[in-house]
Amino acid sequence: MISVIDALISNDPKSRSSTQAIRTRFLETILIISFLFATILLVIPYQYENGNPVPTVIFNGIPASGFHAFVVSLVYAFTGALTALLIYDTAASSFLARFCELISILSMTSALFLLVWSLITFSFPKPCMG
Secondary structure, three states, X not given: OXXXXXXXXXXOOOOOOHHHHHHHHHHHHHHHHHHHHHHHHHHOOEEEEOOEEEEOOOOOOOOHHHHHHHHHHHHHHHHXXXXXXXXXXXXXXXXXXXXXXXXXXXXXXXXXXXXXXXXXXXXXXXXXXX
């Protein structure tokens, strides 16, 4: 019994099941990527559209609401991954941990979709219909 508790407390991937180790690495990756994107957003230049700041480098071709949806998706991805990592080892909260994991995955997917959409819009601007 003590060896099982020690295996759960330790952070050694060999002591955990392989699916749990893969999920943990996946959540850690989402956590790092969302934190990295948020840090990058702090240092890139902004312009104001209708009083809302929008980065001029990437999100120039899309509406300000697209950028704000990207930021909200990053926040949900970060929060979901962190929450799932913090409560994943307790047996009583396994449903909540999986729910937070699902929210994190869906939010990161939507953030990456918005990023790709803005990059495509930035790379191929609309032709002038003058």
